[in-house]
Amino acid sequence: MVRNYIRKTDRQRWSSETMERAVAAVVSGVMGCKKASIQFQLPQTTLERYVKKRRTDPNSVIDKTAGKYHCVLLKSKR
Template sequence: MSGRQSWSEEDMAKAVAAVVSGKMGYKLAARTYHIPRSTLQRRASKVRYQLPDDPKPLMGHYRRVFTDNQEKDLVGYIKSMEKYFMGVSRRDIRELAFQYAEDNNLNHPFDVNSRMAGEDWVRNFLKRNPELLNRSEKEYELEPVNFDQFYHFMCQLS
């Protein structure tokens, strides 16, 4: 039998609390609660550096760029663009997502040279928000939208 994960979650919680509160260092807490130091460091950093409104982590190596509230804001912007203008293309949504992430100083994997979110991101965004898919893609291409003017117009309204 191996000695892997021979510690309890209760001991881990106590050790993480001691480290985060500053009562103990990693080494002392690991020895006191009989927990691997590297595991304690990883768990404590998740608690210490995760903000309350952080995006939920996903399985695998992908991570969400926007929180649920931020995605609702994006959906609201897109619906407003559709209301005030003729239509919104996937490219417009990609530009909007990039600009929103930049304006909010979010860490994002978007392409800074093209200043747009990726195709995969917009596809998954539209899957998460099916109410934006009520029109065919051809209708979205009828009239181009001056995205920068609209975005700054919306920022002034809110």
């Protein structure tokens, strides 16, 4: 097992709260997707995807855990 893992990419470094504020700003018309992605330091394509979801379903939730891989091991209690 690696003792000192150094992350090599910046994937999913954004928080759900930041994404929520950026989506709200775009949907309300305060700013566009590109400006919001720069201001909130978010990936533009990810922001566009969440804005599209919010416009089709106003009750959609931003969930970072949804993806290809899921943890199948249980967390041990120490």
